[in-house]
Amino acid sequence: MDINIRSAIYANIKNNNEEQLEATIADSIDGREVLLPGLGVLFELIWKNASDQEKQEMVDVLAKGVQAQA
Template sequence: MTTLDLRQAIINRVQENSKEQLTDVIQDSVGNDERTLPGLGVLFEMIWKQSNTSEQTQMVDTLYQHLHQDGTSNPSPS
């Protein structure tokens, strides 16, 4: 029996999705049940690995700004 890791299982689940379907997966996962977080993490990892240094810096800057704005950095699913 072949062991399939979580990362590969998530990739396999969305690999054939259209752009619209990928958008739906992301939008449905953001702010939802914590069980969706590993999937978003895998998708973010894919984006990160394909981004150049400038794009990575922009993502970190955006995250940093969000985490340090007016004490509202604690995201809530509800």
């Protein structure tokens, strides 16, 4: 079976409001591992729509988070 994860994620969130999107992110982070691939799709959307400055800020936050986990 060939499943297009991006298409499935887009279909599941296309009518979500900001509160619902935030809940999806929180659920994915707080334990529902089955949702983790969806975070990658959501991050892809964020990245593609971010300015260069916003991208750099995300990388900075990520680097700090990685260092904190080490």
